[in-house]
Amino acid sequence: MKTKSRASARSAGQSSIKAGAQIIVDTLIEQGVDTMFGYTGGVVLPLFDRLYDAPINFIIPRHEQGGCHMADAYARASGKVGVVVATSGPGACNLVTGLATAMMDSVPLVALTGQVRTELIGNDAFQEADTTGITRPVTKYNGIVKDVKDLARTVREAFHIASTGRPGPVLIDLPVDVEVNKCAADGKADMRLPGYRVRAKGHSRQISMAARAINKSKQPVLYVGGGVIISNAAEELRALAETAHLPVTMTLLGLGSYDQRKPESLDMLGMHGSAYANYAVQECDLLIAVGARFDDRVTGKVATFAPNAKIIHVDIDPSSISKNVSVDIPVVGDAKTILGQLAKEVEYQERKEWFAKIAQWKKKFAFRYDQSTSAVKPQYVIEELCRQTKNEAIVTTGVGQNQMWAAQFYKFVKPRQLISSGGLGTMGYGLPAAIGTQIAKPEATVVDIDGDHSFNMTMTELATAVEHNLPINVCILNNGYMGMVRQWQELFYGKRYSKSYVKNPQYEAVAKALGAVGMTVDKKADVPGAIKQMLKEKGPCVVDFRVEREENVWPMVPAGKSINEMDGLDILESMA
Amino acid sequence: MKHIISALVENKPGVLAHVAGMFAARAFNIDSLVVGRTEEPDLSRMTIVVVGDDRVVEQVRKQLARIVPVVKVQDFVGQPVVARDLMLIAISAPAEKRPEVLSLIEMFKGKVVDIGQKFVMVEVSGPEEKIEAFINVCKPYGIKSVARTGTIAMPRHAKTDTAPARNAQTQESQ
Ligand SMILES: Cc1ncc(C[n+]2csc(CCOP(=O)(O)OP(=O)(O)O)c2C)c(N)n1
Ligand SMILES: [Mg+2]
Numbered sequence: 001m002k003t004k005s006r007a008s009a010r011s012a013g014q015s016s017i018k019a020g021a022q023i024i025v026d027t028l029i030e031q032g033v034d035t036m037f038g039y040t041g042g043v044v045l046p047l048f049d050r051l052y053d054a055p056i057n058f059i060i061p062r063h064e065q066g067g068c069h070m071a072d073a074y075a076r077a078s079g080k081v082g083v084v085v086a087t088s089g090p091g092a093c094n095l096v097t098g099l100a101t102a103m104m105d106s107v108p109l110v111a112l113t114g115q116v117r118t119e120l121i122g123n124d125a126f127q128e129a130d131t132t133g134i135t136r137p138v139t140k141y142n143g144i145v146k147d148v149k150d151l152a153r154t155v156r157e158a159f160h161i162a163s164t165g166r167p168g169p170v171l172i173d174l175p176v177d178v179e180v181n182k183c184a185a186d187g188k189a190d191m192r193l194p195g196y197r198v199r200a201k202g203h204s205r206q207i208s209m210a211a212r213a214i215n216k217s218k219q220p221v222l223y224v225g226g227g228v229i230i231s232n233a234a235e236e237l238r239a240l241a242e243t244a245h246l247p248v249t250m251t252l253l254g255l256g257s258y259d260q261r262k263p264e265s266l267d268m269l270g271m272h273g274s275a276y277a278n279y280a281v282q283e284c285d286l287l288i289a290v291g292a293r294f295d296d297r298v299t300g301k302v303a304t305f306a307p308n309a310k311i312i313h314v315d316i317d318p319s320s321i322s323k324n325v326s327v328d329i330p331v332v333g334d335a336k337t338i339l340g341q342l343a344k345e346v347e348y349q350e351r352k353e354w355f356a357k358i359a360q361w362k363k364k365f366a367f368r369y370d371q372s373t374s375a376v377k378p379q380y381v382i383e384e385l386c387r388q389t390k391n392e393a394i395v396t397t398g399v400g401q402n403q404m405w406a407a408q409f410y411k412f413v414k415p416r417q418l419i420s421s422g423g424l425g426t427m428g429y430g431l432p433a434a435i436g437t438q439i440a441k442p443e444a445t446v447v448d449i450d451g452d453h454s455f456n457m458t459m460t461e462l463a464t465a466v467e468h469n470l471p472i473n474v475c476i477l478n479n480g481y482m483g484m485v486r487q488w489q490e491l492f493y494g495k496r497y498s499k500s501y502v503k504n505p506q507y508e509a510v511a512k513a514l515g516a517v518g519m520t521v522d523k524k525a526d527v528p529g530a531i532k533q534m535l536k537e538k539g540p541c542v543v544d545f546r547v548e549r550e551e552n553v554w555p556m557v558p559a560g561k562s563i564n565e566m567d568g569l570d571i572l573e574s575m576a
Numbered sequence: 577m578k579h580i581i582s583a584l585v586e587n588k589p590g591v592l593a594h595v596a597g598m599f600a601a602r603a604f605n606i607d608s609l610v611v612g613r614t615e616e617p618d619l620s621r622m623t624i625v626v627v628g629d630d631r632v633v634e635q636v637r638k639q640l641a642r643i644v645p646v647v648k649v650q651d652f653v654g655q656p657v658v659a660r661d662l663m664l665i666a667i668s669a670p671a672e673k674r675p676e677v678l679s680l681i682e683m684f685k686g687k688v689v690d691i692g693q694k695f696v697m698v699e700v701s702g703p704e705e706k707i708e709a710f711i712n713v714c715k716p717y718g719i720k721s722v723a724r725t726g727t728i729a730m731p732r733h734a735k736t737d738t739a740p741a742r743n744a745q746t747q748e749s750q
Contacts (some may be wrong), residue, residue: 136594137601140646143590161644194618195586195647319638322631 001282020148021046021179025054027155032082037067041087043114047180062460064091067396069096069515072107073436076419081108082165088114089127099169100138104423108167110158114248118146131173140168142430148181149376160191165198178325181236202333210312210329211345214244217286219354222246226253227291228335228417236339244346247275247358251292253422256412270298271557272404274567275365280358281306283565290314291335294324300563314338367408368575376524378477378547382409382543388531393445396433397424402477403554406449428457434472452478452504465540466515473534476507487552511542522546579633580652580659580729583622586645594643602637608726621726652729658731662701668718669696677717684710695720
């Protein structure tokens with residue numbers, strides 16, 4: 001390979017001879033990395049030695065999965081690329097859940113894993129695992145570097161691939177000898193990615209067709225997903241919705257892209273979405289999907305999804321288009337550019353009847369819960385939290401009922417405000433995600449709305465939060481059940497609560513033992529005071545809310561049903 | 577319907593695993609998959625035969641194009657193409673049957689590449705139907721073993737497309 005020597009102001013001694021580990025660190029810094037997460041081990045010692053005095057804030061989790069979720073949430077909260085490091089074998093294997101989580105939700109992440117010496121690969125060496133083989137289906141791209149000369153280029157390619165197009169995790173496997181070997185470091189080695197192209201601008205003819213369809217539509221709905229947040233297109237979305245006068249519904253990952261306090265917001269759609277969003281989608285004559293992928297949790301029964309609608313689909317990933325639902329007007333490209341373009345081509349339509357109908361549904365089927373009992377209702381905890389944080393907290397979640405209630409009862413107003421594992425639904429995401437988020441946004445109020453069983457999975461990371469004195473707030477909606485599983489068992493398995501609870505610890509005591517503040521709340525009247533106290537704490541604080549044990553999430557679209565066939569609407573109405 | 581998909585890929589370790597893994601993970605069925613070098617040392621060509629309705633094959637094409645080291649994907653359906661299979665087949669041919677067998681081989685423009693006491697090994701190439709037909713006519717004599725390459729294909733009046741041209745675009749559904 002030809003190494004060109006070029007002068008560059010960035011780092012001294014561009015073409016000096018460097019060890020692989022130093023090349024990695026220098027390239028990370030060149031890529032703007034100032035924070036990373038990771039755990040050491042035998043084959044990453046050369047790299048960790050070079051990190052000893054590097055200008056990088058390094059967070060050590062208590063488990064690599066936690067570290068991967070932290071890097072993921074750091075990326076979601078900041079829009080930057082998250083970086084996580086692990087050793088070979090067990091370290092790399094512990095990243096898998098985190099990588100799959102990031103892959104499903106299109107999170108830009110670079111994972112660096114150590115590997116045994118090149119000449120030992122394939123020999124079942126100590127702590128050897130086929131890391132690229134194991135992680136190939138859960139990464140956007142991965143590869144092993146076998147020659148130190150390819151190192152700088154590969155790291156650059158990893159950042160480029162992770163952060164462009166539809167983002168995703170990229171893993172680079174680093175045999176220990178490659179970290180040690182030396183070569184002339186070329187600060188500008190070009191990327192070589194002949195198979196990687198990103199289409200940013202949408203086809204102008206397609207955009208005009210979409211604009212015409214919007215102008216003609218009497219009953220349109222904008223259905224937006226995480227892609228709008230990833231492409232920083234909230235402003236363009238607002239412009240389009242206001243200019244053309246369109247109601248907006250969001251997926252779980254899309255929440256925050258449109259201010260939910262506005263009348264055009266239909267809140268979340270889908271299995272536990274609002275009745276008004278689901279009805280609007282089923283009755284619309286035009287569905288404008290942007291940065292969303294028609295997930296089965298959104299569409300319910302695909303055959304009867306939005307049956308009367310012409311469908312426009314804006315997405316940067318051509319493979320998302322017509323994958324689950326066939327699309328009439330596809331527009332491939334970046335949501336920000338395309339929404340901006342569309343906003344210029346559409347005209348205001350009053351759509352009086354349509355909005356009147358929507359307003360009626362909104363009134364009739366608002367998210368509600370029973371406020372007449374003295375029990376601590378999980379929904380009340382979230383409403384109170386939303387009130388006290390003035391809709392401005394960054395919320396992370398566990399998975400299950402807690403996550404759905406967070407999506408229903410916290411009203412998000414700006415992008416990157418809800419950090420939740422949507423596609424994979426990874427229990428245990430909430431706490432490490434709160435840590436990664438707080439590190440990305442030191443000034444923000446970060447609240448993990450968690451489930452007891454989700455929290456059980458990664459609660460060891462509380463020690464990490466304590467070590468770094470992060471003012472994260474953990475609200476455990478402790479129902480003593482794997483609540484979402486219990487809800488399904490109640491509804492579909494004759495209340496046979498088979499293996500859906502464990503004996504939980506006293507979270508207050510756990511928190512205190514790990515050096516955090518711990519509280520327990522079992523009275524409704526104590527909820528506001530506890531939240532107030534929690535938000536005042538300067539370090540990590542865990543509040544164990546003993547909530548109503550058998551509360552259900554409503555509405556609910558049973559599996560296999562159309563999204564307008566919701567259960568629980570009578571319950572919502574009865575509480576009006 | 578049967579589609580022949582041709583994918584130009586970077587000649588890197590892991591690419592075949594990535595492609596094969598994607599097919600398995602997304603439950604697409606592969607009829608055959610052939611990988612070979614091209615005139616460019618950095619690039620290989622994969623020729624993949626898949627059976628499925630248009631929507632499935634469309635997804636196959638898009639999912640292939642999405643794999644980072646996949647440079648270009650073409651579906652040859654509806655285009656005039658030359659598609660060929662190569663087969664080695666060992667046929668039972670004892671002395672008394674040998675003339676019959678040899679005349680069959682002749683008819684199919686096969687080439688005898690090895691002769692043993694009881695068997696002849698034959699090389700046959702051609703469109704898949706021809707290969708299938710030859711196997712059928714050989715069956716009554718007894719087949720010892722068959723090895724086939726799977727289909728490779730090229731459109732007629734082939735344009736040169738192997739260079740990783742910057743403007744080489746994967747087809748879009750628009
Ligand atoms: C890692 C993982 N394992 C299993 C599941 C399946 N699952 C989904 S929700 C749930 C129960 C969650 O319980 P909890 O965290 O207490 O939340 P709740 O529903 O009670 O609010 C389970 C087991 C999952 N999503 N993730
Ligand atoms: Mg629970």
